Amino acid sequence: MVSTYRRRGRRATMLKLTFLMKRRQGMSFEDFRNYYENRHAPLAASLCPNLVRYTRTYLTGWEPLARSMQLPEPGFDCITECCYDVEGSWEERKADLLPADVFRQLAADEENFLDRRANRLVMTQQEESRPETFLGNAG
Template sequence: MLKFTFLIRRIDGMSHEQFVDYHRQHHAPLFTSIPEHQRYVKKYVVSHPVSIPNFPAPPYDAITDIYFASMEDYTAFFKSENYQLKVHPDESNFFKLDEVISIVSDEKVVTDTRMS
């Protein structure tokens, strides 16, 4: 399984609270509403850093992890008409497309106490 991690920054003029709300309440449901989500995506996670005393301010406003079984599934999802016409246009409404950092990894869970 391949894990695609996207580090994103909110658009100028949008508060952290507005960004989190938009990401969770609008964009994530839009993403999961297209049939290609059911067909190709194995797992979809959105995370938003929180401020903790004595920790540096996070450089990104969100981390989105999307898991696919293969590069073919990744390509099919992101090239699909539904993604291109419905989901992708919404991204610029809340994050800076030109500042996205992408990382592809092969995740290996070492410990997960929730699974025992």
């Protein structure tokens, strides 16, 4: 995903990657979160110098929007967003943002806490509504 944001009064482009992460089978949610926050996140941040925003949003519960429906649990435990202050698409930039040696280090560490076969990188396009544009707001 490429999103636009304001940086020091001018528009800039940011590459934003969204990952759906599933914990390794047999690992408790608490151990998963602890490992991710205290081991993997610091490692990833140290290996990715162009990373300007790195968030992990952990699922703490879920329910179907139509409460009468029976749905399986989501296939992930965490939504991870990685934002890079670079121009271009992931396809154009992945070789320099995630070189092979960095990928190998991260993949090796991911084996400790993730079900790597279940994880997904999703491509999205983000739109934002500002409160002043909401219906009913006088402006």
